[in-house]
Amino acid sequence: MRRNQAIAILVVLPLLLATGGCGGDAGATEAAVTIAFEHLANDVPIVLGSETPYTNAAGNEFGTTRLSYFVSALTLTLTDGTEVTASGAHYVDHETDETRTYVLPVGVATGDLAQISFVMGLGPDLNVTGAFTSPPESLMEWPEMMGGGYHYMKFEGRYVDDADEPFNFMTHSGGLNGTDYSFEVVLDATGREVTEGATFILEMNLEEWFADPDTWDLNDYFNETHRGIMGDADAQASLMANGATVFSLGAP
Numbered sequence: 020m021r022r023n024q025a026i027a028i029l030v031v032l033p034l035l036l037a038t039g040g041c042g043g044d045a046g047a048t049e050a051a052v053t054i055a056f057e058h059l060a061n062d063v064p065i066v067l068g069s070e071t072p073y074t075n076a077a078g079n080e081f082g083t084t085r086l087s088y089f090v091s092a093l094t095l096t097l098t099d100g101t102e103v104t105a106s107g108a109h110y111v112d113h114e115t116d117e118t119r120t121y122v123l124p125v126g127v128a129t130g131d132l133a134q135i136s137f138v139m140g141l142g143p144d145l146n147v148t149g150a151f152t153s154p155p156e157s158l159m160e161w162p163e164m165m166g167g168g169y170h171y172m173k174f175e176g177r178y179v180d181d182a183d184e185p186f187n188f189m190t191h192s193g194g195l196n197g198t199d200y201s202f203e204v205v206l207d208a209t210g211r212e213v214t215e216g217a218t219f220i221l222e223m224n225l226e227e228w229f230a231d232p233d234t235w236d237l238n239d240y241f242n243e244t245h246r247g248i249m250g251d252a253d254a255q256a257s258l259m260a261n262g263a264t265v266f267s268l269g270a271p
């Protein structure tokens with residue numbers, strides 16, 4: 020028995036040495052990287068509440084009471100072409116501090132960054148009913164009668180309508196009846212560097228959901244006869260288009 024153990028050690032030891040003991044490429048340094056999520060409206064950090072302190076491109080005054088969403092397949096690309104993708108999804112809720120930092124589950128090679136990209140929402144591979152079994156992620160479920168899966172985003176609040184009255188809105192996005200409305204966001208990250216413990220700030224600029232290319236007058240989307248947009252394919256496609264300019268990288 021002792022002889023077999025000795026042979027086993029002799030076989031395993033060179034393997035450990037060959038892989039550097041950490042599974043990475045010999046010589047490459049890997050860093051732990053964190054993404055921090057910040058939420059802005061009109062360039063200031065949002066404060067949740069029933070007031071309507073912000074203005075969109077259509078001139079609607081609005082405020083927000085809830086913001087939660089998924090990002091997935093977050094990818095860092097270095098200037099030398101090295102690319103690392105964190106598989107799976109990350110849930111963000113403005114009200115829950117721990118969800119607003121995402122320590123990537125993979126090490127990232129150190130070096131100069133070229134871009135940070137991710138999917139806003141859940142691609143078809145992740146947007147499957149039952150994929151999340153516990154809250155808070157499971158609470159994002161999307162109705163089976165609308166195709167199942169999960170909301171990409173719940174951005175709720177209140178705006179001042181044409182009658183000068185406060186009206187509640189729910190900008191809920193998701194895949195609808197089998198159509199995928201998730202989209203890739205690519206942000207230029209040149210000038211930034213991956214170092215051990217680096218944090219990159221990902222900003223969501225809320226008013227941009229309602230502009231560029233499609234200007235949303237909230238009166239058209241949220242009113243007594245059209246209270247929500249979950250079943251509105253045109254609205255979902257419009258959020259997908261407007262979403263291209265919603266995100267930015269914060270100052271290093």
Ligand SMILES: [Cu+2]
Binds near residue numbers: 170191249
């Ligand atoms: Cu909804």
